[in-house]
Amino acid sequence: MRDRYPGYDVLAKRDTASWNDKTRAVIDRRLAIEPDTHHFFDAAEWLTLRAVCARIVPQPADRARPVPLAAMIDAKLHGNQGDGYRHARLPPMDDAWRRGLAALDAEAMARHGIHFHALAPDHQDALLRAMHKGELKHDAWGDMPCDVFFKHRVLSDVVRAYYAHPSAWSEIGWGGPASPRGYVRMDFDRRDPWEAAEAKPGREHEAYQENLRVGR
Numbered sequence: 001m002r003d004r005y006p007g008y009d010v011l012a013k014r015d016t017a018s019w020n021d022k023t024r025a026v027i028d029r030r031l032a033i034e035p036d037t038h039h040f041f042d043a044a045e046w047l048t049l050r051a052v053c054a055r056i057v058p059q060p061a062d063r064a065r066p067v068p069l070a071a072m073i074d075a076k077l078h079g080n081q082g083d084g085y086r087h088a089r090l091p092p093m094d095d096a097w098r099r100g101l102a103a104l105d106a107e108a109m110a111r112h113g114i115h116f117h118a119l120a121p122d123h124q125d126a127l128l129r130a131m132h133k134g135e136l137k138h139d140a141w142g143d144m145p146c147d148v149f150f151k152h153r154v155l156s157d158v159v160r161a162y163y164a165h166p167s168a169w170s171e172i173g174w175g176g177p178a179s180p181r182g183y184v185r186m187d188f189d190r191r192d193p194w195e196a197a198e199a200k201p202g203r204e205h206e207a208y209q210e211n212l213r214v215g216r
Contacts, residue, residue, distance in 0.1 A: 005173040006204055008196040008211035010166050018181045018194055027176070030165055033075055035068035040078040040094070041101075044115075048101045049073065051117035055124050056158045065167045072161040073097075087152045089145055097157075100149045103140035104131065110138060128154075173198060 011027075013019055019027075038046045053069035077094050090096045107127055108116035116124060130136050131154075134147035162168050169176055173196035175183075185192050196214055199207035 004198055005170065005196040005207065005211055006199050007208040008170055008173060008214060010169040010174065010176050010196075012214065013175060013194070016194070018175060019177070020180045023177050023179050027166060030072070031065075033068050033071045035066065035071050037071055038074040040074045041097075044105065045098065045101045046070065046074070047115070047117040048105050049097075051119075051124060052101075052104070052128070052154065053158055055121065055128055056154065057162045063167065067162050067165040067167050069158055069161050072164070073157050076157070076161075087148055089148050090152060091144065093153070096144065096149060096153050099140070099142065099144055100146075100153060103136070103138055103142075103144075103146070106138045106140040107136050170196075 014024060014027075041049055050070045053073075057067075057069060059066050077097060080094075082093055086092065086096075091099065104127065105116045107130075108114065108119055108123075111127075112119060112123060116127065119127070127136070128150070131146045131150045134145060136146040163172075166176070175195050181194065183192055183195070191197070194214060197207040197210040
């Protein structure tokens with residue numbers, strides 16, 4: 001994957017005018033989430049969740065700070081941090097996740113004789129695509145439609161968790177919450193001096209040098 005914002009690390013803004021104490025505290029809590037820690041899911045659910053997250057948002061193997069997707073979802077559920085709403089055809093978030101992970105694992109056992117987390121990536125992807133299309137029919141789903149679970153829980157929770165983490169912000173050149181400095185140049189293809197510079201073809205070194213200065 002091409003590095004669109006070479007040299008940029010959003011955490012370089014931590015002690016600058018871009019962020020205030022409240023912003024720093026929120027981000028510090030996210031950074032403190034350990035990738036292998038879980039309190040809500042049991043051991044079997046945890047293995048399935050980690051495998052699902054790895055297929056929905058694959059991350060570079062050499063990333064210095066991988067986004068702890070499964071742990072972030074676990075922390076949200078453990079803290080009973082709901083969305084404030086839910087799809088009418090889904091049970092509450094905690095029940096939906098437990099049922100969905102158990103059903104996905106049951107589908108893997110029925111089709112391949114092994115747990116979902118132990119499947120080859122292409123078989124995992126095939127099951128996830130079938131879930132997306134509403135084609136999974138194991139009794140473990142009960143009255144919860146697999147496609148609704150996929151769209152409104154799996155995709156929503158995994159992608160939201162990913163883009164709530166500073167590693168993803170650095171990847172897309174985002175400066176983080178606009179508090180207190182905010183953003184001024186809001187027009188297309190304009191940026192403030194404290195925002196990351198995108199590397200244009202042939203001008204990667206210029207962007208790299210500019211991004212090293214962004215957090216200063």
